[in-house]
Amino acid sequence: MTCLSAITSxxxxxxxxxxxxSIREEFKCAFSHELLIHPIKINCLHxxxxxxxIEILRISRFCPICHRRIEKxxxxxxxxxxxxxxxxxxxxxxKAIYEKRAEAINNSKVYKLFIGLPLxxxxxxxxxxxxxxxxxxxxxxxxxxxxLDLTEKATDRLDQDDPWKDxxxxxxxxxxxxxxxxxxxxxxxxxxxxxxxxKKSFKDFFIKKIAYIYSNQKKFTKAFETVKKISFSKxxxxxxxxxxxxxxxxxxxxxxxxxxxxxxxxxxxxxKILPSSINNYSVIxxxxxxxxxxxNKLRILIDPxxxxxxxxxxxxKKPIPSHPDSYRIYYSGFNGFLRKISHKIIAIRKIIxxxxxxxx
Numbered sequence: 001m002t003c004l005s006a007i008t009s010x011x012x013x014x015x016x017x018x019x020x021x022s023i024r025e026e027f028k029c030a031f032s033h034e035l036l037i038h039p040i041k042i043n044c045l046h047x048x049x050x051x052x053x054i055e056i057l058r059i060s061r062f063c064p065i066c067h068r069r070i071e072k073x074x075x076x077x078x079x080x081x082x083x084x085x086x087x088x089x090x091x092x093x094x095k096a097i098y099e100k101r102a103e104a105i106n107n108s109k110v111y112k113l114f115i116g117l118p119l120x121x122x123x124x125x126x127x128x129x130x131x132x133x134x135x136x137x138x139x140x141x142x143x144x145x146x147x148l149d150l151t152e153k154a155t156d157r158l159d160q161d162d163p164w165k166d167x168x169x170x171x172x173x174x175x176x177x178x179x180x181x182x183x184x185x186x187x188x189x190x191x192x193x194x195x196x197x198x199k200k201s202f203k204d205f206f207i208k209k210i211a212y213i214y215s216n217q218k219k220f221t222k223a224f225e226t227v228k229k230i231s232f233s234k235x236x237x238x239x240x241x242x243x244x245x246x247x248x249x250x251x252x253x254x255x256x257x258x259x260x261x262x263x264x265x266x267x268x269x270x271x272k273i274l275p276s277s278i279n280n281y282s283v284i285x286x287x288x289x290x291x292x293x294x295x296n297k298l299r300i301l302i303d304p305x306x307x308x309x310x311x312x313x314x315x316x317k318k319p320i321p322s323h324p325d326s327y328r329i330y331y332s333g334f335n336g337f338l339r340k341i342s343h344k345i346i347a348i349r350k351i352i353x354x355x356x357x358x359x360x
Contacts, residue, residue: 027083030065031056036083037102038111039076040119044068047076050119057121058129073119113157117150132159148172152193154296166199173197173206180213187213200231200314211239215246 029036029049038050044063048056053073061070088098105111113131120141121134139154155168173193180187187210194210197203207229214223223243230236 004058009111023087026079027087035098035101036079037098037105039083040073041076041079043071047313049105050063050114053119053129054110054114057119057134058131061121070121100105117154117157132162136164139164143168143171146175148175156196160198166202168198169193169197169356170202174200177206177209180210184213184217195227204230204232204270205234208235208239211243215243218250220247220250296306 002318017288024036026047028034028272029039029052030046030053031048036047036049039047040050040053041047042053044066046063046065056064057070062068063230085097088286110131113124113135117135117138119134119138121137122141135154139151141160142150142154144150151168153167155172158168164356173190176186176190176193180190190206191208194203194206207226211223213227214220214226217345220243224240227236227239227243230239252279
């Protein structure tokens with residue numbers, strides 16, 4: 001156990017201006033020996049304050065205590081909770097020390113630069129030596145792990161003139177573009193990232209893709225609004241032509257559907273009339289069954305016309321002038337013709353029956 005002097009600026013806060021407060025070794029940074037606020041544990045199990053470890057990683061990839069290679073660093077959440085439970089909540093003096101230390105760390109430029117980001121780094125011969133270099137490592141490793149939110153956060157904190165900044169945004173935007181083709185809700189995230197890109201060629205590329213997605217989804221108004229944001233005038237003109245052609249094709253297809261609608265309704269009615277087993281037949285079988293039904297009805301209509309009684313009745317009702325035997329004229333004139341039709345219908349029905357047998 002060691003001691004830390006807690007000096008208060010306000011005499012009314014504590015009965016003593018100076019008081020020695022004990023801080024357990026496990027609650028201290030292994031390098032600076034100060035109270036831990038954001039503890040980070042590395043693979044050799046030594047614990048450092050986050051901003052202290054960032055400064056170490058700038059110049060070395062080895063632990064300053066045991067000299068083992070640093071391979072990973074994770075937030076020690078359990079230790080942070082233990083400090084709050086067993087140190088901060090014990091007394092008001094401890095709480096004041098913790099708050100003062102936390103305020104100093106949280107207001108530092110290094111902490112603000114890395115807040116909300118995990119410490120990810122590459123094992124390389126030439127070390128970054130700058131905070132921006134560590135941010136590059138975090139952005140690239142997060143991108144490899146498909147952690148797009150972390151990549152975006154790390155890229156946001158890179159310098160504005162950094163040539164890699166737009167490239168990281170481009171890679172993240174491409175990932176979101178793939179998602180947007182299946183889910184339109186991803187387009188809002190994509191638009192937010194595009195707004196951060198400074199390079200016009202990158203920005204125009206993604207705006208074109210968004211316009212294509214909107215036109216494919218038949219959201220032509222949004223597609224026209226998106227095209228307005230393209231900086232290159234020729235690209236804007238040709239993209240508008242593409243959207244107009246897409247609108248024309250959509251209108252033409254709607255018109256054709258409207259024309260074909262009555263025929264489709266007739267087709268549906270025919271399917272309802274046909275037996276349920278027809279659904280299992282092929283198109284040829286369907287046509288043959290329909291033809292058979294039509295021929296049956298024709299046969300029913302023609303059969304009475306071949307009977308002699310029908311012609312006798314017709315001769316009485318409508319006798320032919322100047323011909324006393326109207327019955328024979330009617331019978332010889334129509335009966336032969338109708339009988340031929342009837343025989344042909346029977347022949348066709350036999351062919352249809354044989355066809356159905358073959359198909360089955």
